[in-house]
Amino acid sequence: MTNTHSNESPARRATIDDVAAGAGVSVATVSRALRNLPNVAESTRQRVADVAASLAYQPDPAAARLAAGRTGTVTVAVPSLNGWYFSTVVAGAETVCADAGLEFQVIGIATPQQRDRLLDELQRIERRTDGLILIDITVTDEQAASLQRRRVSLATVGSRTIGHPSVAIDDTHVGRVAADHLVGLGHRRIAVIGGVADGPMSFDAPIARRRGFESAIHAHGITLAEGSFMNGQFNVAGGYAAMTALIDSAERPTAVFAMSDEMAFGAIMALNEHGLVPGDDVSLIGVDDHEFAQVVRLTTIRQPVADHGSAAARLLIETMTARDRSDAGVHRIDAEVASLQPEVHLVERSTTGPPPRT
Amino acid sequence: MTNTHSNESPARRATIDDVAAGAGVSVATVSRALRNLPNVAESTRQRVADVAASLAYQPDPAAARLAAGRTGTVTVAVPSLNGWYFSTVVAGAETVCADAGLEFQVIGIATPQQRDRLLDELQRIERRTDGLILIDITVTDEQAASLQRRRVSLATVGSRTIGHPSVAIDDTHVGRVAADHLVGLGHRRIAVIGGVADGPMSFDAPIARRRGFESAIHAHGITLAEGSFMNGQFNVAGGYAAMTALIDSAERPTAVFAMSDEMAFGAIMALNEHGLVPGDDVSLIGVDDHEFAQVVRLTTIRQPVADHGSAAARLLIETMTARDRSDAGVHRIDAEVASLQPEVHLVERSTTGPPPRT
DNA sequence: TCCCGATATGTAAGCGTTTACATTCCGGAC
């Protein structure tokens, strides 16, 4: 019969010793039984489980960490939690980690200082987590190696690090698709709103997208005019500012490739304010297929963002368990790491169309 | 001179003993010195700090947790990381916690099962965190008391729990503002797209908003027609579906109050698809002032969402340190808990206007 | 019947801190 007055006394929490005593076994056996390790008689396991349940026993994670040297935690480092892309990726990862019984920690790396701090503090992080997911953040091979040495697994989203699993689309291809679509529609005066790489830890998607874009329009015999690459900082405000500048420029482009939907939304704002209609006066294509792209009927290049996060988490967990197994004595097999490259698709809506007849 | 070959050997990490030996003091003194506790000579503190730095010593958080019983972690529980509102609040909280040197953990409570699990697992959480922020999740007083007993502080966003700090707007007032605006414009046939409360842990903002809205239109001598309250599930798809149903209904409303901007965006999609223009054929008002509200020129009721998160985190940290101080012997002062009620403001844009003349 | 290898279980040594309590040291009041 269970205690019906369970919340009367301060009730010291049950420890593994209590369970051991209750089940008439040693703490070692309790530990093994509760973690489903081999070499425990089924009858014993059952008895231990029953006693543990009746005592509402919960192992103290701090003690387990100290003793085992594992934290049961995965950490995701992300430039910001604001922004649809990042929060969606993080959400995908969270779900997978929670299902795997892992604690989920996040650390935001907004400012360049924080970036540097992340590097400095990799040491700190190493003690606090078993696995690290980097979203649009790149580290040097040395840093990755250091992490590996400290037995923290690594997975990246949006970039690749050799020897570690990653999830990243083909950004060059993204640029090409955008270019082909716009050029195919008849546009010749095209601008792009993207982002710039700054510092050693920046991510390289914008660079690849630009490269792909430019090589594709070159292939069509077109070149990007001077001053037609704008930095939109990958947010709405940046997109708005960039498009405003473009509208006011001497050679107003007839089409714009925005490297993210959020920047495209800002661009739409700017167009609206000038009485210009997207897809009619100026064509606009984005990237992501943001939840709201449909609302504003934005032509875009869709990528499966939520999958990025969940896939990365799955790959990470895979590596983590593989590592733990190999630690346990099984001969180390350096399996080739899985790197996913999700497909992207052009989604035509109404912000793109043929250039206006002058 | 520091070791120039720092990454050659496996290099066992420095422990507190190493620092103690290096500084010629006991581990107790090192511990005190590094944590800036009183009763350490300044000269000693300095020497210890120097040695620690030269050894790149980092205290092991797991050991510290076990010994001190504190985790240095705050956890935020949130219905979902998807969605602008939640991710913005979480982002705000993350920044504050990071600045305070606290680890930041998040746990998503998407499904009703997970809600129940959260309750069941409060025990689990208790051992893993020093403070809990609940976003749009309510707990019973007993549950809150249990947390308190386990010495984990609590703060809530979007609802109130007696005896704990919280951040929540006046949702009744939000409803009133929406009603007054729409009625003031001349609308009489008004519908609302909101959400329903389900289960014991649902949040009550939608209920309060509806109450405020209805009481206000009643005050104007209007009543909500049968079937004009739609469940939009607080997301774009739900808003779209709700508005579609409204459009097709016998008595199409001339104005709609959507309880969140995201639902309003969905509603706009539906209107667009039917060739109806928001603010002209049908007026639409949202809540939040989402980053994109401006893009689609949505009239809305602004609330300072990022502040919700940062303010809640600050209040939480305040309680945490107060608790720790009172544990340390200072007489327990049950200070009244701070509950913030951020202001909301009507932001008029172009999705609302007078009803169309028939 | 005896011995052997699995399998099941127990013993106890960590893991790296924090902190209660004990000790030393010091200057000033008497």
Added chain:
DNA sequence: GTCCGGAATGTAAACGCTTACATATCGGGA
């Protein structure tokens, strides 16, 4: 010159697990 209180420091006992190693148990094969 003693004595005393407080500041500085040290000693060692937790904290609650995991796990290497030792031991006990058991069923067969020889």
